[in-house]
Amino acid sequence: MTDLFGAVEADPHSEAGTRPDLRVMLDAQRQTCPVFHEPDGTVTLLAHGDVRAAALDPATFSSAVSAHRALPNSLDGEEHRVYRRLIDAYLTDDEVRAQEPQCRSHAAAIVRGLPRGATVRTVLDIGTPYAVRVQSSWLGWPAAIEDELVDWMADNREATRSGDRRRTAEVAERFDLIISRLLDARRDGGVDDATSRLMADRVDGRRLEHAEIVSILRNWTAGDLGSLAASVGVIVHHLATDVALQAHLRQLVAANRTEDFEDAMEEILRIDDPFVSNRRVTTRDTVVGGEPIPAGTRVALNWTAANRDPAAFGDPDAFDPAQHADASLVFGIGPHRCPGRALTLMELRVIIWELLARTTRIAMSPERGPVRELPPVSGWAKVPIVLDPV
Ligand code: HEM
Numbered sequence: 001m002t003d004l005f006g007a008v009e010a011d012p013h014s015e016a017g018t019r020p021d022l023r024v025m026l027d028a029q030r031q032t033c034p035v036f037h038e039p040d041g042t043v044t045l046l047a048h049g050d051v052r053a054a055a056l057d058p059a060t061f062s063s064a065v066s067a068h069r070a071l072p073n074s075l076d077g078e079e080h081r082v083y084r085r086l087i088d089a090y091l092t093d094d095e096v097r098a099q100e101p102q103c104r105s106h107a108a109a110i111v112r113g114l115p116r117g118a119t120v121r122t123v124l125d126i127g128t129p130y131a132v133r134v135q136s137s138w139l140g141w142p143a144a145i146e147d148e149l150v151d152w153m154a155d156n157r158e159a160t161r162s163g164d165r166r167r168t169a170e171v172a173e174r175f176d177l178i179i180s181r182l183l184d185a186r187r188d189g190g191v192d193d194a195t196s197r198l199m200a201d202r203v204d205g206r207r208l209e210h211a212e213i214v215s216i217l218r219n220w221t222a223g224d225l226g227s228l229a230a231s232v233g234v235i236v237h238h239l240a241t242d243v244a245l246q247a248h249l250r251q252l253v254a255a256n257r258t259e260d261f262e263d264a265m266e267e268i269l270r271i272d273d274p275f276v277s278n279r280r281v282t283t284r285d286t287v288v289g290g291e292p293i294p295a296g297t298r299v300a301l302n303w304t305a306a307n308r309d310p311a312a313f314g315d316p317d318a319f320d321p322a323q324h325a326d327a328s329l330v331f332g333i334g335p336h337r338c339p340g341r342a343l344t345l346m347e348l349r350v351i352i353w354e355l356l357a358r359t360t361r362i363a364m365s366p367e368r369g370p371v372r373e374l375p376p377v378s379g380w381a382k383v384p385i386v387l388d389p390v
Contacts, residue, residue: 127232140193274379
């Protein structure tokens with residue numbers, strides 16, 4: 001048996017055209033073998049119905065996948081609910097609205113600084129600095145750590161791609177050290193930002209412990225920095241290669257239709273979901289897609305594959321937010337559904353809106369082609385574009 005990505009060890013330096021597209025591989029795999037047994041014993045679920053059902057059945061598909069306690073990701077049941085309540089309070093619609101002016105000023109500064117008529121690197125010049133800045137201003141982190149966070153994002157992506165657990169653990173540890181330093185700098189109080197609020201917050205009538213705060217902040221930031229930058233790449237690539245869709249979004253900007261604009265962001269991410277999968281472990285013997293899965297099996301819920309399942313969406317590449325919103329699994333489903341959805345969609349709306357409002361056309365660069373990420377990472381590593389001035 002080969003592993004799901006066995007065929008793509010290939011050349012990591014290969015460019016567009018020669019790099020495999022994870023979506024194509026997953027589409028084929030889902031059609032032939034929607035419940036895929038990896039050589040290491042993990043069972044990967046690829047069909048929309050199976051992924052959805054597993055995410056909605058935490059009693060059978062537990063999130064306690066490792067000895068390491070991740071808040072709230074690795075928790076189940078009542079313990080999970082307690083921490084989710086605490087976390088959700090930082091990500092309400094009001095909290096998100098309060099962040100919007102800062103996001104807009106970061107987006108405006110980035111877009112104003114981009115050259116017109118010359119090649120712009122979407123992920124590196126737009127997605128990455130935007131992700132780091134909006135997150136830092138939300139959490140009150142100093143601009144001085146921006147470069148460190150950008151380096152960390154690159155190393156984290158490489159570690160994920162390598163599949164080497166030791167390397168992933170090392171990168172995670174480095175992130176914890178960055179967070180610990182930020183917490184130490186706040187011990188004397190006097191700062192009012194989300195990080196300081198979290199340090200004073202209480203769970204079960206007691207203050208959060210240092211390790212708990214680090215874990216919560218890691219799960220707000222570590223993966224999501226990369227997801228936001230990758231999402232900007234996916235959306236800009238989509239607009240630069242689909243003239244009609246770009247014209248449609250320009251109309252939404254002109255008509256100030258923010259809600260429809262956010263629906264469009266989510267639908268583009270459904271078509272090309274860069275947030276590939278999450279893990280579970282079975283608590284009892286079960287059956288998925290007619291296949292018996294014993295208790296104690298590691299299971300991967302593959303959102304990217306599920307979001308392109310023709311059984312749920314017909315033509316997976318058709319852009320149809322109204323038709324597809326209910327079944328979309330971009331932000332998951334069930335008790336672990338992403339608490340950062342509203343924040344993410346606002347942040348994406350603001351940066352893409354700014355790009356459209358300050359240009360007349362976004363086109364792919366004639367000099368260089370786009371480059372996919374290497375599986376198991378999805379989305380685009382490089383999206384070179386050219387912006388036409390207003
Ligand atoms: C493009 C951006 C993002 C995507 C596609 C995304 C997607 C997801 C998905 C699919 C899950 C479900 C995980 C599961 O069922 O195991 C999830 C969970 C989570 N997300 Fe996001 N997310 C994004 C951004 C964010 C942001 C900006 C934050 C925080 C500020 C965030 C915080 C979390 C947390 C804490 C969880 C775990 C929730 C729990 O276990 O109860 N995410 N995300």
